[in-house]
Amino acid sequence: MEVIHTTAWMKQIARDARAKDRVLGLVPTMGALHEGHLSLVREAQKKCSPVVVSIFVNPKQFGPSEDFNKYPRTMDADRAALENLRVEYLFAPPPEEIYPHGFRTAVIVDGLGDRLEGRSRPGHFRGVTTVVLKLFEIVQPRLAFFGRKDAQQARIIRQMTSDLNLDTEIEICPIVREPDGLAFSSRNRYLSNTERRAATALYRALGSLRSEVIAGERDSARLVASMRRVMDAEPGVAIDYAEIVDADTFEPVMSLRKTCYALVAARIGSTRLIDNALIEQSGESFCVTL
Numbered sequence: 250m251e252v253i254h255t256t257a258w259m260k261q262i263a264r265d266a267r268a269k270d271r272v273l274g275l276v277p278t279m280g281a282l283h284e285g286h287l288s289l290v291r292e293a294q295k296k297c298s299p300v301v302v303s304i305f306v307n308p309k310q311f312g313p314s315e316d317f318n319k320y321p322r323t324m325d326a327d328r329a330a331l332e333n334l335r336v337e338y339l340f341a342p343p344p345e346e347i348y349p350h351g352f353r354t355a356v357i358v359d360g361l362g363d364r365l366e367g368r369s370r371p372g373h374f375r376g377v378t379t380v381v382l383k384l385f386e387i388v389q390p391r392l393a394f395f396g397r398k399d400a401q402q403a404r405i406i407r408q409m410t411s412d413l414n415l416d417t418e419i420e421i422c423p424i425v426r427e428p429d430g431l432a433f434s435s436r437n438r439y440l441s442n443t444e445r446r447a448a449t450a451l452y453r454a455l456g457s458l459r460s461e462v463i464a465g466e467r468d469s470a471r472l473v474a475s476m477r478r479v480m481d482a483e484p485g486v487a488i489d490y491a492e493i494v495d496a497d498t499f500e501p502v503m504s505l506r507k508t509c510y511a512l513v514a515a516r517i518g519s520t521r522l523i524d525n526a527l528i529e530q531s532g533e534s535f536c537v538t539l
């Protein structure tokens with residue numbers, strides 16, 4: 250695996266690959282790689298060659314009181330995991346390569362990011378879209394792979410790609426979970442043993458929603474109440490939000506229809522975690538995918 254630190258060299262390598270008609274795939278990450286990230290890499294390898302994985306802890310997507318400084322950085326282990334998967338290129342630029350002195354531009358997708366994560370983390374999505382557009386410009390991948398774990402982020406990136414006529418197709422991959430249901434996250438490593446057990450409340454809340462949907466419940470308020478009950482019952486879990494929204498607009502829905510997301514965010518101690526379930530209509534019934 251070649252490790253690339255400069256945008257100039259990354260651009261050169263990507264240009265060469267495109268000149269040979271190779272199908273470039275990009276997996277953007279902030280490192281501290283886990284099975285969720287690796288599933289994106291495997292999916293990319295099924296459809297693309299070469300695959301570029303980027304590791305960049307993007308300062309612009311962290312608020313002033315968030316965990317940028319203590320965000321886990323595990324480059325040696327990340328590198329070994331990617332080498333093990335036979336990834337061809339790791340793009341790991343230092344911050345000044347992406348944001349040189351005097352950098353002033355931002356990418357803003359209106360509307361979709363005002364609520365949920367956008368409300369709890371002002372400026373977050375502006376940071377995400379800015380860095381993702383930069384990565385797309387540097388690598389110009391045919392396909393880029395994102396996780397449904399960050400469903401609102403994936404929706405916003407799709408919108409940006411379409412609005413700006415980018416030649417990159419966005420693939421959204423399923424959520425990978427620990428055996429007890431907790432979604433893999435780089436932030437899980439902040440959790441103490443007690444907090445780690447409490448953290449499964451997010452998954453259990455979504456499981457409770459699924460049971461209610463299977464039993465025929467369609468009313469959003471009652472489904473949200475059921476998710477809240479599960480999380481409220483777990484000491485040490487402080488709910489940030491629990492909502493059911495339309496998968497296209499990310500606006501709340503009164504009752505289930507077409508395709509929706511049930512989204513939850515909660516603080517466990519000082520760690521903030523998110524999770525979601527995809528709810529899809531099939532005929533008269535609804536299918537809930539955790």
Ligand code: AMP
Pocket residue numbers: 277278279280284285286288289394395396397398399422423424425426432433434435
């Ligand atoms: P991050 O390093 O947290 O910025 O995540 C990089 C990519 O991995 C994003 O597209 C995330 O949605 C995706 N991702 C993170 N956790 C998971 C997971 N448990 N399952 C699937 N994809 C994930």
